Amino acid sequence: MQSRTPASRTGRPRSAAADAAILAATRQALVELGCSKLTLGDVATRAGVAKTTLYRRWAGKNELVVDAVAELFDELELPDRGSLAEDIEGVVLQFAAILDRPEAKSGLMAAVAESTRDEALRERIRTSIVDRQKRLVLEGRERAQRRGELPPEPDPAAAARTADLIFDVVAGSVVHRALVSGKPADEEWVRGLTRVLLLGLAGAARDATG
DSSP states (O other), X not given: OOOOOOOOOOSSOOOHHHHHHHHHHXXXXXXXXXXXXXXXXXXXXXXXXXXXXXXXXXXXXXXXHHHHHHHHHTTOOOOOOSSHHHHHHHHHHHHHHHHTSHHHHHHHHHHHHHHTTOHHHHXXXXXXXXXXXXXXXXXXXXXXXXXXXXXXXXXXXXXXXXXXXXXXXXXXXXXXXXXXXXXXXXXXXXXXXXXXXXXXXXXXXXXXXX
16 A cells, blocks of 8 residues: 555644554554554554544554554663673664564564555655664764764764664664564674674774775
8 A cells, every 4th residue: 555645734733642542552453463454443442542533643554553663663772881882782682672572573574565665655664763763873973982982073974874874784684683584683693793883883984094
């Protein structure tokens, strides 16, 4: 199903409590039913709202699922464990734990599959999940630069490209490990990923300084 762009609406402002109830109900339905069997009617019943309430907020099921899963990733926090390596390991283990949750697995895999033929849905995934979680890369890099573990990047465009690459490497590796390979992203694997990432960052820093 192609995403529909909802028309502008006027009237009563959205209720944060209703939104929270709907997103929580969506995650519950993902756990119990999976994405393929989830319906807006079932979510509305679970949330205690009218079905029209959902349609006023979301263009369809796919958008609702993306937003419900996005809230899970908003729980991610970058721990301050004293070093860049330890900080990376801490946040990657959190990320892997979220991907291990059935609502995240079911919702994310279904949304990504659907987005291959729906550009609007792909953009929603980018803005609701990817762009919001790049904050972790920016925060971690800034902290590591303050510690002297990474050199400053005076060129904003180059710094943005580096942040994108770091996010792609980490997120892509963990998603592939957890959802495609179906193998645990345990502490040993996360340490290996971190070593590879830090070697790459060290090489990029040498190239930048000549």
